[in-house]
Amino acid sequence: MAKKIDITKHVLVPKHTLVSEAEKKRITDNLKLSGSELPRILKTDPALAGLKAKDGDIIKITRISRTAGETIFYRRVISA
Protein backbone atom coordinates (compact mmCIF):
# COMPACT_ATOMS: atom_id res chain seq x y z
CA MET A 1 0.00 0.00 0.00
CA ALA A 2 2.75 2.43 0.86
CA LYS A 3 3.93 4.39 -2.14
CA LYS A 4 6.38 7.20 -2.52
CA ILE A 5 4.48 10.35 -3.28
CA ASP A 6 6.14 13.21 -5.08
CA ILE A 7 4.36 16.36 -3.98
CA THR A 8 6.21 18.53 -6.48
CA LYS A 9 3.96 17.03 -9.15
CA HIS A 10 0.82 18.25 -7.37
CA VAL A 11 -1.22 20.84 -9.24
CA LEU A 12 -1.10 23.25 -6.32
CA VAL A 13 2.68 23.17 -5.98
CA PRO A 14 4.54 25.55 -8.30
CA LYS A 15 8.09 24.85 -9.44
CA HIS A 16 10.71 25.60 -6.79
CA THR A 17 14.34 26.05 -7.82
CA LEU A 18 17.40 26.89 -5.79
CA VAL A 19 19.11 30.10 -6.85
CA SER A 20 22.90 30.12 -7.27
CA GLU A 21 25.14 32.53 -5.33
CA ALA A 22 25.84 34.75 -8.33
CA GLU A 23 22.20 34.87 -9.32
CA LYS A 24 21.33 35.69 -5.71
CA LYS A 25 23.27 38.95 -5.81
CA ARG A 26 21.72 39.89 -9.12
CA ILE A 27 18.21 39.35 -7.77
CA THR A 28 18.62 41.35 -4.60
CA ASP A 29 20.33 44.19 -6.50
CA ASN A 30 17.58 44.20 -9.08
CA LEU A 31 14.85 44.40 -6.48
CA LYS A 32 16.91 46.81 -4.36
CA LEU A 33 16.37 44.61 -1.34
CA SER A 34 18.59 43.01 1.22
CA GLY A 35 17.99 39.27 1.26
CA SER A 36 16.35 39.43 4.65
CA GLU A 37 13.49 41.52 3.33
CA LEU A 38 12.23 38.79 1.02
CA PRO A 39 9.23 36.68 2.00
CA ARG A 40 10.29 33.56 3.81
CA ILE A 41 9.96 29.83 3.42
CA LEU A 42 10.72 27.31 6.13
CA LYS A 43 13.63 24.97 5.63
CA THR A 44 11.30 22.14 6.59
CA ASP A 45 8.76 23.05 3.90
CA PRO A 46 7.67 19.88 2.07
CA ALA A 47 8.16 21.52 -1.33
CA LEU A 48 11.89 21.94 -0.61
CA ALA A 49 12.39 18.24 0.05
CA GLY A 50 14.77 17.46 -2.82
CA LEU A 51 16.57 20.81 -3.00
CA LYS A 52 19.09 20.66 -0.12
CA ALA A 53 18.45 24.29 0.74
CA LYS A 54 20.30 25.89 3.64
CA ASP A 55 19.57 29.00 5.69
CA GLY A 56 19.79 32.22 3.72
CA ASP A 57 19.39 30.58 0.33
CA ILE A 58 16.94 32.11 -2.08
CA ILE A 59 14.30 29.95 -3.72
CA LYS A 60 12.90 30.94 -7.07
CA ILE A 61 9.26 30.02 -7.45
CA THR A 62 7.68 29.94 -10.88
CA ARG A 63 4.00 30.37 -10.25
CA ILE A 64 1.28 29.70 -12.72
CA SER A 65 -0.82 32.82 -12.44
CA ARG A 66 -4.37 33.33 -13.58
CA THR A 67 -3.68 36.93 -14.53
CA ALA A 68 -0.14 36.94 -15.88
CA GLY A 69 0.30 33.41 -17.17
CA GLU A 70 3.50 32.88 -15.29
CA THR A 71 5.08 34.91 -12.52
CA ILE A 72 8.32 34.59 -10.66
CA PHE A 73 8.48 34.95 -6.93
CA TYR A 74 11.37 34.69 -4.50
CA ARG A 75 11.50 33.40 -0.96
CA ARG A 76 14.39 33.21 1.48
CA VAL A 77 14.98 29.99 3.38
CA ILE A 78 14.85 30.24 7.15
CA SER A 79 15.05 27.52 9.77
CA ALA A 80 11.88 27.39 11.85
Add this chain to the structure above:
Amino acid sequence: MHAELKKYSDKLPKSLLQEIEEKCPASKIKKVAARVYEEYCKTKIDAGEAVGLVSAESIGEPGTQMTLNTFHFAGVAEMNVTMGLPRIIEILDGRKSIATPMMEIFLKSPFNKGKDIHNIALRIKESILGEFVKEYVINIVDLKIELKLNLEKMGAIGVKHALLIKAIDKSLGKEVTSKEDGEGGLVVKLRGRDEKGLNDLYKIKEKLRSVYVCGIKGISQVLPVKRRDEFIVITAGSNMKKILDLDFVDETRTTSNDIYEIRKVLGIEATRQAIIDEVFKVIEAQALNVDIRHIMLVADTMCSSGEIKGITRYGVVSEKSSVLARASFETPIKHIINASLVGEIDFLNSVVENVMLNQPVPVGTGLPGLLTKVAK
Protein backbone atom coordinates in the same frame (compact mmCIF):
# COMPACT_ATOMS: atom_id res chain seq x y z
CA MET B 1 8.29 32.66 -30.35
CA HIS B 2 8.64 35.55 -32.76
CA ALA B 3 11.99 37.34 -32.61
CA GLU B 4 10.42 40.72 -31.97
CA LEU B 5 8.43 39.33 -29.08
CA LYS B 6 11.51 37.84 -27.50
CA LYS B 7 12.74 41.35 -26.75
CA TYR B 8 9.77 41.77 -24.45
CA SER B 9 10.07 38.39 -22.75
CA ASP B 10 11.17 39.91 -19.45
CA LYS B 11 9.08 43.05 -19.76
CA LEU B 12 5.61 41.69 -20.45
CA PRO B 13 3.76 38.88 -18.65
CA LYS B 14 3.56 35.56 -20.43
CA SER B 15 -0.19 35.69 -20.95
CA LEU B 16 0.09 38.93 -22.93
CA LEU B 17 2.93 37.63 -25.05
CA GLN B 18 0.91 34.57 -25.92
CA GLU B 19 -2.11 36.63 -26.82
CA ILE B 20 -0.10 38.86 -29.14
CA GLU B 21 1.45 35.87 -30.82
CA GLU B 22 -1.89 34.14 -31.36
CA LYS B 23 -3.96 37.06 -32.54
CA CYS B 24 -1.49 39.13 -34.44
CA PRO B 25 -0.24 38.66 -38.01
CA ALA B 26 3.54 38.27 -38.01
CA SER B 27 4.11 41.42 -40.01
CA LYS B 28 2.52 43.66 -37.40
CA ILE B 29 3.95 42.07 -34.31
CA LYS B 30 6.66 44.66 -33.81
CA LYS B 31 4.22 47.58 -33.82
CA VAL B 32 1.61 45.82 -31.71
CA ALA B 33 4.13 44.67 -29.13
CA ALA B 34 5.47 48.18 -28.72
CA ARG B 35 1.97 49.53 -28.28
CA VAL B 36 0.99 46.79 -25.83
CA TYR B 37 4.10 47.48 -23.81
CA GLU B 38 3.20 51.15 -23.66
CA GLU B 39 -0.34 50.36 -22.45
CA TYR B 40 1.00 47.80 -20.00
CA CYS B 41 3.30 50.33 -18.39
CA LYS B 42 0.42 52.78 -18.05
CA THR B 43 -1.78 50.28 -16.23
CA LYS B 44 0.87 49.16 -13.78
CA ILE B 45 0.28 50.10 -10.16
CA ASP B 46 2.32 53.15 -9.21
CA ALA B 47 4.91 52.93 -6.50
CA GLY B 48 3.40 54.06 -3.23
CA GLU B 49 -0.16 53.15 -4.14
CA ALA B 50 -2.02 51.91 -1.06
CA VAL B 51 -2.89 48.53 -2.55
CA GLY B 52 -3.75 46.93 0.78
CA LEU B 53 -6.37 49.55 1.45
CA VAL B 54 -7.89 49.11 -2.00
CA SER B 55 -7.97 45.34 -1.50
CA ALA B 56 -9.60 45.70 1.90
CA GLU B 57 -12.33 47.90 0.47
CA SER B 58 -12.80 45.71 -2.56
CA ILE B 59 -13.26 42.54 -0.54
CA GLY B 60 -15.12 44.27 2.28
CA GLU B 61 -17.87 45.83 0.24
CA PRO B 62 -19.13 42.60 -1.38
CA GLY B 63 -18.70 41.06 2.08
CA THR B 64 -21.46 43.27 3.44
CA GLN B 65 -23.80 41.91 0.80
CA MET B 66 -22.83 38.40 1.60
CA THR B 67 -24.02 38.52 5.21
CA LEU B 68 -27.62 38.45 4.00
CA ASN B 69 -27.35 34.98 2.54
CA THR B 70 -24.92 33.17 4.76
CA PHE B 71 -25.79 29.64 5.76
CA HIS B 72 -25.99 28.06 2.41
CA PHE B 73 -26.23 24.43 1.67
CA ALA B 74 -24.09 24.43 -1.37
CA GLY B 75 -22.49 21.80 -3.49
CA VAL B 76 -23.36 18.21 -3.85
CA ALA B 77 -26.27 16.14 -2.72
CA GLU B 78 -26.67 15.66 1.01
CA MET B 79 -23.30 17.05 1.93
CA ASN B 80 -23.32 20.48 3.48
CA VAL B 81 -20.37 22.78 3.13
CA THR B 82 -19.68 26.08 4.83
CA MET B 83 -20.01 28.75 2.19
CA GLY B 84 -20.50 32.47 2.14
CA LEU B 85 -19.17 34.84 4.74
CA PRO B 86 -18.49 32.28 7.47
CA ARG B 87 -16.19 30.42 5.10
CA ILE B 88 -14.33 33.58 4.07
CA ILE B 89 -13.85 34.55 7.71
CA GLU B 90 -12.64 31.06 8.45
CA ILE B 91 -10.00 31.17 5.72
CA LEU B 92 -8.78 34.70 6.28
CA ASP B 93 -8.56 34.24 10.04
CA GLY B 94 -6.36 31.23 9.41
CA ARG B 95 -8.42 28.96 11.67
CA LYS B 96 -6.75 25.70 12.56
CA SER B 97 -9.94 23.68 12.69
CA ILE B 98 -12.56 24.49 10.12
CA ALA B 99 -16.28 23.82 10.29
CA THR B 100 -16.60 21.42 7.36
CA PRO B 101 -13.32 19.86 6.27
CA MET B 102 -13.73 18.29 2.87
CA MET B 103 -11.64 16.55 0.27
CA GLU B 104 -11.94 16.03 -3.44
CA ILE B 105 -10.25 12.77 -4.25
CA PHE B 106 -9.32 12.12 -7.84
CA LEU B 107 -8.67 8.53 -8.81
CA LYS B 108 -6.12 7.05 -11.12
CA SER B 109 -7.24 5.34 -14.27
CA PRO B 110 -8.83 2.74 -14.45
CA PHE B 111 -10.45 3.40 -11.04
CA ASN B 112 -12.01 6.68 -12.20
CA LYS B 113 -14.18 5.01 -14.84
CA GLY B 114 -16.98 4.39 -12.39
CA LYS B 115 -16.68 0.63 -11.99
CA ASP B 116 -16.95 -0.35 -8.31
CA ILE B 117 -16.78 3.33 -7.44
CA HIS B 118 -18.99 2.80 -4.39
CA ASN B 119 -16.69 0.15 -3.02
CA ILE B 120 -13.65 2.31 -3.56
CA ALA B 121 -15.37 5.14 -1.76
CA LEU B 122 -16.32 2.87 1.11
CA ARG B 123 -12.73 1.70 1.43
CA ILE B 124 -11.65 5.29 2.01
CA LYS B 125 -14.29 5.96 4.62
CA GLU B 126 -13.45 5.39 8.24
CA SER B 127 -15.44 2.32 9.28
CA ILE B 128 -16.40 1.44 12.80
CA LEU B 129 -17.56 -1.92 14.05
CA GLY B 130 -21.14 -0.71 14.53
CA GLU B 131 -21.58 -0.45 10.76
CA PHE B 132 -20.97 -4.14 10.24
CA VAL B 133 -23.14 -5.41 13.06
CA LYS B 134 -26.76 -6.28 12.38
CA GLU B 135 -27.65 -7.24 15.91
CA TYR B 136 -26.11 -7.39 19.36
CA VAL B 137 -27.32 -10.34 21.43
CA ILE B 138 -26.45 -10.13 25.09
CA ASN B 139 -26.17 -13.51 26.75
CA ILE B 140 -26.72 -12.90 30.44
CA VAL B 141 -25.98 -16.45 31.56
CA ASP B 142 -22.55 -16.72 30.01
CA LEU B 143 -21.81 -12.97 30.20
CA LYS B 144 -20.99 -12.66 26.54
CA ILE B 145 -22.12 -10.65 23.54
CA GLU B 146 -22.95 -12.32 20.26
CA LEU B 147 -22.58 -10.12 17.22
CA LYS B 148 -24.63 -10.88 14.13
CA LEU B 149 -22.72 -9.44 11.21
CA ASN B 150 -23.74 -7.86 7.94
CA LEU B 151 -21.76 -10.17 5.69
CA GLU B 152 -22.77 -8.47 2.45
CA LYS B 153 -21.33 -5.17 3.55
CA MET B 154 -18.17 -6.80 4.83
CA GLY B 155 -17.71 -8.52 1.50
CA ALA B 156 -18.13 -5.29 -0.43
CA ILE B 157 -15.33 -3.54 1.42
CA GLY B 158 -13.26 -6.68 1.83
CA VAL B 159 -13.37 -6.92 5.60
CA LYS B 160 -12.69 -10.37 7.01
CA HIS B 161 -13.61 -11.75 10.41
CA ALA B 162 -9.95 -11.84 11.40
CA LEU B 163 -9.70 -8.09 10.82
CA LEU B 164 -12.66 -7.41 13.09
CA ILE B 165 -11.17 -9.58 15.81
CA LYS B 166 -7.87 -7.78 15.45
CA ALA B 167 -9.61 -4.41 15.61
CA ILE B 168 -11.48 -5.35 18.77
CA ASP B 169 -8.27 -6.69 20.25
CA LYS B 170 -6.44 -3.50 19.49
CA SER B 171 -8.85 -1.11 21.15
CA LEU B 172 -10.49 -3.25 23.84
CA GLY B 173 -7.96 -6.07 24.18
CA LYS B 174 -7.51 -5.46 27.91
CA GLU B 175 -11.19 -5.97 28.65
CA VAL B 176 -12.48 -8.59 26.23
CA THR B 177 -11.56 -11.55 24.10
CA SER B 178 -13.34 -12.28 20.86
CA LYS B 179 -13.57 -15.15 18.41
CA GLU B 180 -15.70 -16.44 15.56
CA ASP B 181 -18.84 -18.33 16.52
CA GLY B 182 -18.80 -20.54 13.46
CA GLU B 183 -22.02 -19.16 12.00
CA GLY B 184 -20.63 -16.02 10.45
CA GLY B 185 -20.84 -13.97 13.64
CA LEU B 186 -18.54 -13.06 16.49
CA VAL B 187 -18.58 -13.84 20.20
CA VAL B 188 -17.16 -11.32 22.61
CA LYS B 189 -16.40 -12.43 26.15
CA LEU B 190 -15.30 -10.39 29.15
CA ARG B 191 -11.87 -11.07 30.60
CA GLY B 192 -11.82 -12.02 34.29
CA ARG B 193 -15.53 -12.70 34.22
CA ASP B 194 -15.87 -13.68 37.87
CA GLU B 195 -15.73 -10.15 39.21
CA LYS B 196 -17.54 -8.56 36.29
CA GLY B 197 -21.29 -8.14 36.03
CA LEU B 198 -24.05 -7.28 33.64
CA ASN B 199 -23.29 -3.58 33.85
CA ASP B 200 -19.81 -4.10 32.43
CA LEU B 201 -21.31 -6.09 29.61
CA TYR B 202 -23.59 -3.20 28.64
CA LYS B 203 -20.70 -0.75 28.79
CA ILE B 204 -18.63 -2.97 26.54
CA LYS B 205 -21.49 -3.23 24.09
CA GLU B 206 -21.50 0.55 23.71
CA LYS B 207 -17.73 0.64 23.31
CA LEU B 208 -17.79 -2.11 20.69
CA ARG B 209 -20.01 -0.02 18.48
CA SER B 210 -17.33 2.62 17.99
CA VAL B 211 -14.29 0.39 17.57
CA TYR B 212 -12.23 1.58 14.59
CA VAL B 213 -11.98 -1.14 11.95
CA CYS B 214 -10.53 0.16 8.71
CA GLY B 215 -10.41 3.06 6.28
CA ILE B 216 -8.84 6.47 6.69
CA LYS B 217 -9.26 8.09 10.08
CA GLY B 218 -11.12 11.38 9.95
CA ILE B 219 -13.14 10.62 6.83
CA SER B 220 -16.70 10.45 8.09
CA GLN B 221 -18.66 10.52 4.85
CA VAL B 222 -17.94 9.62 1.25
CA LEU B 223 -19.79 10.52 -1.90
CA PRO B 224 -18.83 9.37 -5.39
CA VAL B 225 -19.62 12.05 -7.95
CA LYS B 226 -19.27 12.23 -11.69
CA ARG B 227 -17.31 15.25 -12.76
CA ARG B 228 -17.01 15.75 -16.48
CA ASP B 229 -15.93 12.37 -17.81
CA GLU B 230 -14.52 10.80 -14.68
CA PHE B 231 -15.65 9.81 -11.23
CA ILE B 232 -14.24 11.45 -8.14
CA VAL B 233 -14.92 10.91 -4.47
CA ILE B 234 -15.93 13.82 -2.28
CA THR B 235 -15.49 13.27 1.42
CA ALA B 236 -16.53 14.95 4.61
CA GLY B 237 -13.51 15.06 6.85
CA SER B 238 -9.97 15.45 5.69
CA ASN B 239 -6.75 13.50 6.06
CA MET B 240 -4.56 14.46 3.16
CA LYS B 241 -1.42 12.64 4.19
CA LYS B 242 -3.09 9.25 4.46
CA ILE B 243 -5.25 9.69 1.36
CA LEU B 244 -2.33 10.60 -0.89
CA ASP B 245 -0.60 7.41 0.24
CA LEU B 246 -3.37 5.21 -1.14
CA ASP B 247 -2.30 3.56 -4.38
CA PHE B 248 -5.50 4.17 -6.36
CA VAL B 249 -5.55 7.90 -5.59
CA ASP B 250 -4.25 10.42 -8.11
CA GLU B 251 -1.83 12.30 -5.86
CA THR B 252 -1.36 15.17 -8.29
CA ARG B 253 -4.92 16.49 -8.24
CA THR B 254 -6.45 15.43 -4.95
CA THR B 255 -7.07 18.44 -2.73
CA SER B 256 -8.50 19.37 0.61
CA ASN B 257 -10.20 22.55 1.79
CA ASP B 258 -8.23 22.53 5.04
CA ILE B 259 -5.41 25.00 4.42
CA TYR B 260 -3.39 23.86 7.43
CA GLU B 261 -3.35 20.36 6.08
CA ILE B 262 -2.16 21.64 2.72
CA ARG B 263 0.55 23.61 4.49
CA LYS B 264 1.74 20.46 6.21
CA VAL B 265 1.64 18.16 3.20
CA LEU B 266 2.33 20.42 0.21
CA GLY B 267 4.09 23.46 1.62
CA ILE B 268 3.55 27.20 1.79
CA GLU B 269 3.32 27.96 -1.93
CA ALA B 270 0.54 25.42 -2.39
CA THR B 271 -1.17 26.97 0.63
CA ARG B 272 -1.13 30.37 -1.02
CA GLN B 273 -2.73 28.92 -4.12
CA ALA B 274 -5.28 27.04 -2.02
CA ILE B 275 -6.27 30.21 -0.15
CA ILE B 276 -6.80 32.03 -3.45
CA ASP B 277 -8.81 29.15 -4.90
CA GLU B 278 -10.98 28.71 -1.81
CA VAL B 279 -11.79 32.40 -1.34
CA PHE B 280 -12.46 32.84 -5.03
CA LYS B 281 -14.74 29.83 -5.06
CA VAL B 282 -16.93 31.41 -2.39
CA ILE B 283 -17.02 34.79 -4.10
CA GLU B 284 -17.80 33.20 -7.43
CA ALA B 285 -20.57 31.06 -5.95
CA GLN B 286 -22.28 34.20 -4.69
CA ALA B 287 -21.98 35.78 -8.11
CA LEU B 288 -20.01 38.67 -6.70
CA ASN B 289 -17.32 40.41 -8.63
CA VAL B 290 -13.99 40.77 -6.85
CA ASP B 291 -10.80 40.99 -8.83
CA ILE B 292 -8.60 37.99 -8.12
CA ARG B 293 -5.57 40.26 -7.61
CA HIS B 294 -7.03 41.50 -4.33
CA ILE B 295 -7.31 37.96 -3.08
CA MET B 296 -3.80 37.21 -4.29
CA LEU B 297 -2.48 40.11 -2.24
CA VAL B 298 -4.22 38.85 0.88
CA ALA B 299 -2.95 35.31 0.31
CA ASP B 300 0.58 36.58 -0.25
CA THR B 301 0.43 38.53 3.00
CA MET B 302 -0.87 35.54 4.92
CA CYS B 303 1.89 33.28 3.60
CA SER B 304 4.84 35.67 3.52
CA SER B 305 6.38 34.42 6.77
CA GLY B 306 6.51 30.80 5.59
CA GLU B 307 3.66 29.86 7.87
CA ILE B 308 -0.03 30.68 7.74
CA LYS B 309 -0.78 33.94 9.49
CA GLY B 310 -4.43 34.91 9.72
CA ILE B 311 -5.62 38.49 9.35
CA THR B 312 -6.04 38.78 13.12
CA ARG B 313 -4.22 40.38 16.00
CA TYR B 314 -2.36 37.13 16.56
CA GLY B 315 -1.45 36.75 12.90
CA VAL B 316 -0.25 39.36 10.44
CA VAL B 317 -0.96 42.30 12.72
CA SER B 318 1.40 40.95 15.39
CA GLU B 319 4.18 41.03 12.78
CA LYS B 320 4.03 44.79 12.40
CA SER B 321 7.12 46.51 13.75
CA SER B 322 5.34 49.62 14.95
CA VAL B 323 3.75 49.60 18.40
CA LEU B 324 1.24 52.26 17.51
CA ALA B 325 0.16 50.37 14.39
CA ARG B 326 -0.46 47.23 16.43
CA ALA B 327 -2.25 49.18 19.13
CA SER B 328 -4.55 50.79 16.59
CA PHE B 329 -5.91 47.42 15.47
CA GLU B 330 -7.22 45.65 18.57
CA THR B 331 -6.45 45.56 22.32
CA PRO B 332 -4.45 48.82 22.36
CA ILE B 333 -3.74 48.91 26.09
CA LYS B 334 -2.17 45.47 26.05
CA HIS B 335 0.18 46.41 23.22
CA ILE B 336 1.21 49.73 24.69
CA ILE B 337 1.88 48.27 28.12
CA ASN B 338 3.94 45.40 26.69
CA ALA B 339 5.90 47.77 24.48
CA SER B 340 6.69 50.12 27.33
CA LEU B 341 7.82 47.21 29.52
CA VAL B 342 10.49 46.18 27.02
CA GLY B 343 11.31 49.70 25.86
CA GLU B 344 10.22 49.36 22.24
CA ILE B 345 10.99 52.18 19.85
CA ASP B 346 8.59 53.25 17.12
CA PHE B 347 10.34 54.62 14.05
CA LEU B 348 7.10 55.92 12.52
CA ASN B 349 7.91 54.31 9.20
CA SER B 350 4.43 53.31 8.24
CA VAL B 351 0.96 54.71 7.74
CA VAL B 352 -1.23 54.31 10.83
CA GLU B 353 1.26 55.66 13.34
CA ASN B 354 1.73 58.80 11.27
CA VAL B 355 -2.00 59.30 10.99
CA MET B 356 -2.19 59.12 14.77
CA LEU B 357 0.48 61.79 15.11
CA ASN B 358 -1.01 64.03 12.43
CA GLN B 359 1.97 63.78 10.11
CA PRO B 360 2.18 63.14 6.37
CA VAL B 361 1.80 59.43 5.66
CA PRO B 362 4.27 57.56 3.46
CA VAL B 363 1.84 56.46 0.76
CA GLY B 364 1.19 57.88 -2.67
CA THR B 365 2.60 61.36 -3.02
CA GLY B 366 3.66 61.28 0.63
CA LEU B 367 6.20 58.55 -0.10
CA PRO B 368 9.05 60.23 -1.99
CA GLY B 369 11.23 62.81 -0.38
CA LEU B 370 12.65 65.75 -2.25
CA LEU B 371 15.33 64.82 -4.74
CA THR B 372 16.91 68.23 -5.01
CA LYS B 373 18.34 70.06 -2.08
CA VAL B 374 16.68 73.44 -1.85
CA ALA B 375 19.25 76.22 -1.69
CA LYS B 376 18.84 78.60 1.21
